Amino acid sequence: MATVTRPVPSSEDPRRRPNIASADIQLPAVRDYEQVDREIIGTLHPTVAWFIGLGFAVFVLAVGIFAWMYQIYAGTGVDGYTGSVMWGVFIITFVFWVGIGHAGTLISAILYLFRAGFRTTIYRCAEAMTVFAVMTAGIFPILHMGRPWKFYWLVPYPNWRYIWPQFKSPLVWDVFAILTYLTISSTFLYVGLIPDIAVLRDRENISPIRKRIFSVLSLGWRNSDREWRHFARAYLFLAALSTPLVLSVHSVVSFDFAMALVPGWHTTIFPPYFVAGAIYSGVGMVLMIIIPIRKWFKLQHYVTINHLDAAAKLALFTSLIVACAYTTEWFVAWFSGNEVEQTFFWNRIFGQWMWASAILYTCNIVLPITLFSQRLRRNTTWLFILSITINIGMWFERFVIIVPSMSHEFEPWRWTSYRPTWVDYAILCGSFGWFFMWFLLFIKQLPVIAISEVKEIVMPRLRATHSHGVTVTGEHIDYERETPGEHE
């Protein structure tokens, strides 16, 4: 909010090359503030396709709930756990969803502090994605527990048992980190939404009930200079607090593994490795969501190819970091001279789990290399396919971290295998149903693009003729006929 709006560079400016996708992103096809209101609010009307999508998401969620009920009834023996592999699909999926939840706050907070202009039109989607992803992630440790109704024992509160949580346990660190992240992410999302809800309140002329709801949710926001001044400051501080929070949360999640003495886990590179992986998977999910939305909602002139190009560069950069982490792991295993570690890594890459490692390395190292090509970065079909493979790759990364380590620990007599059951798969699918149900409900109730922030980068109406192409009557003149990103 209150980003530094820059003057639009003229077409003669040599810096304006087709591939510039950074802070100087403008929206040339958006002419005035009224157009922003009209087009973004216009996306809120439910359609048949939306109802079908929501119905499918609810159905998949119902399948997952049924599987969970069965698991509670029959016990965790119906999951694929073995004597050695006691962390399976649930913990893998927990880490996966926490990772997905990272890109939202990265895009809304970190890129805000860095004044990266391409965040403006995608951050709302990413923030909502974060909240729903963390809501999904939070369910999995509870699912994983044999007695899920006792999950609150991890929260420190005065109780008749006189027992307090073990504060040196990474599991308690997780509870604090995840709950803080969920609270702050939700707060960040809601605070950013307040001015937009006020716009919805003022434009709602059909349903008095909706108008009433928007009036309550907007808290009587009036767009006064006083409100904006405090809002901009509060938003800045929330971003500043959220930035280290993003880095800390997945570091804490990585401690669940790194604090153990299990081969493959007990390593100091886990926190940066996990954070980079989380950002990578989160950007992948943002691309997977935003590409269909911009097409279905006809918002290509808001989320331009330049925005996608910049997000793809972020995905490429983080894929290079995770590739570096993978090679560091291999090197450390070899260089340590630790026979257990070496045997374990050999088994992970060339032995029992070669198939999973192959999927991981293909999706996370090989395929993202294509993003070095500008042509492919600006190809939405390829980006969408790649976003799916990124998410598959990142789920398998967590599989490869968790299962091979537990199935190949120190004593050979404990070496075993792991095969998820239908209950594991059903609950995994149900988590996607849960996530997309919330997301689909969100996109038809609240704007997926931040209205007030987009207005910041749209040229205001001016009385005097402006050097960047605004007439006396306030109409914009195309300052560049072939603006990159306006047309695909």
Add this chain to the structure above:
Amino acid sequence: MRGVIAHFRELDSLVEAIEELKEKRSGDITVYTPTPRHEIEQAIHPPPSPVRKFTLIGGLLGVTFGYWIAIWASDYWPLVVGGKPIASWVPYTIFGFEVMVLVGGLSTVAGLFITSRIPKLTMTVGYDPRFSSGDYGLWLECAPDRASEAAALLRARGATEVRSER
């Protein structure tokens, strides 16, 4: 509360009107704008927002509570793990940090609400729904005898609508 509300279609007209009213010390000015603009901020010259104080105090309270709950609970229920001290400050920094962010963030929002005076339960005099779309509004709080002079000035600066409100 009495004053004059003026609608502006153009940003530069609004900024000129603010500057002139400030120069003439005509009264307290409130500007309604669909989106924050640096031009308006520079014309108004507002004091720094006090929200940062809420953030600082909340953060300090949070970090204190985070360390305290971990140390106190460990001391109350002493259990030696891995030969480490009962009150180990290194792992407890995680609690200090997380609770600092939690309380600091929530107190920032509380600061926003208090300083912006929201939630507002009553209608705001002079507010028009067009101010959240594309128009700018300027509310000048002034005595009735100065209202006509201010209205003339606002019209001269390009206001499309000017009316007295109370």
